[in-house]
Amino acid sequence: xxxxxxxxxxxxxxxxxxxxxxxxxxxxxxxxxxxxxxxxxxxxxxxxxxxxxxxxxxxxxxxxxxxxxxxxxxxxxxxxxxxxxxxxxxxxxxxxxxxxxxxxxxxxxxxxxxxxxxxxxxxxxxxxxxxxxxxxxxxxxxxxxxxxxxxxxxxxxxxxxxxxxxxxxxxxxxxxxxxxxxxxxxxxxxxxxxxxxxxxxxxxxxxxxxxxxxxxxxxxxxxxxxxxxxxxxxxxxxxxxxxxxxxxxxxxxxxxxxxxxxxxxxxxxxxxxxxxxxxxxxxxxxxxxxx
Numbered sequence: 166x167x168x169x170x171x172x173x174x175x176x177x178x179x180x181x182x183x184x185x186x187x188x189x190x191x192x193x194x195x196x197x198x199x200x201x202x203x204x205x206x207x208x209x210x211x212x213x214x215x216x217x218x219x220x221x222x223x224x225x226x227x228x229x230x231x232x233x234x235x236x237x238x239x240x241x242x243x244x245x246x247x248x249x250x251x252x253x254x255x256x257x258x259x260x261x262x263x264x265x266x267x268x269x270x271x272x273x274x275x276x277x278x279x280x281x282x283x284x285x286x287x288x289x290x291x292x293x294x295x296x297x298x299x300x301x302x303x304x305x306x307x308x309x310x311x312x313x314x315x316x317x318x319x320x321x322x323x324x325x326x327x328x329x330x331x332x333x334x335x336x337x338x339x340x341x342x343x344x345x346x347x348x349x350x351x352x353x354x355x356x357x358x359x360x361x362x363x364x365x366x367x368x369x370x371x372x373x374x375x376x377x378x379x380x381x382x383x384x385x386x387x388x389x390x391x392x393x394x395x396x397x398x399x400x401x402x403x404x405x406x407x408x409x410x411x412x413x414x415x416x417x418x419x420x421x422x423x424x425x426x427x428x429x430x431x432x433x434x435x436x437x438x439x440x441x442x443x444x445x446x447x448x449x450x451x452x453x454x455x456x
Contacts, residue, residue, distance in 0.1 A: 192207060288309075366424060367436055394408070
């Protein structure tokens with residue numbers, strides 16, 4: 166084994182080989198699909214050559230891996246190459262969902278803040294179909310089904326700690342009728358009490374907060390101690406990742422501040438039930454009379 170290969174590069178290369186074999190793709194097929202020489206695929210998998218975040222992102226997109234695995238491997242590559250932030254084109258819902266019949270959870274802790282939309286891991290199937298349709302997906306039912314499969318991660322014995330801070334406005338996003346959103350609120354209340362892996366908190370309407378984020382973000386801490394934390398910000402056309410320590414520390418501090426102003430877990434279910442009982446007032450809009 167070459168002496169100049171870093172431990173991080175060797176680990177990522179071995180994982181890329183495992184993922185290729187799991188996807189039942191030959192090295193020749195992968196090379197042709199990406200316009201590479203076949204020797205490049207082999208050298209990457211054995212750590213015999215340096216590779217970039219862009220190289221690894223291309224392979225992971227082709228293999229259809231899950232978001233958390235992709236974030237972990239891209240973060241490790243970024244640490245090895247000194248690339249502290251990068252952008253990956255979204256490539257549509259199938260790429261984002263990946264081949265997720267069995268979620269490969271590499272994270273030990275996931276911190277997720279959303280100011281506008283309910284996280285996919287907490288959506289009901291019907292709500293997911295509605296919100297995915299509103300986002301313009303070609304196959305909302307297929308994406309929603311894959312999302313339901315992802316949620317199985319939260320019920321496993323080795324589930325990562327999933328911490329969510331949600332702005333209350335995200336609960337009232339008008340992508341569906343009142344009955345469907347009421348059912349979604351009821352489901353959230355049930356999960357908040359039944360899922361041991363979930364720490365779910367809400368920032369109520371009108372809360373005075375010393376911090377805010379204009380976009381949602383997810384921060385991953387990984388089981389492998391060699392893997393750096395990764396912050397992920399999703400947009401309609403591309404995903405932005407940050408692995409530099411100063412960036413992930415900033416997201417971590419922001420999440421802690423948001424968590425501190427949110428309702429404690431013990432009050433979250435009460436808030437959801439009160440909102441469910443009064444949901445029509447928020448969603449039907451004011452009577453504007455003759456205006």
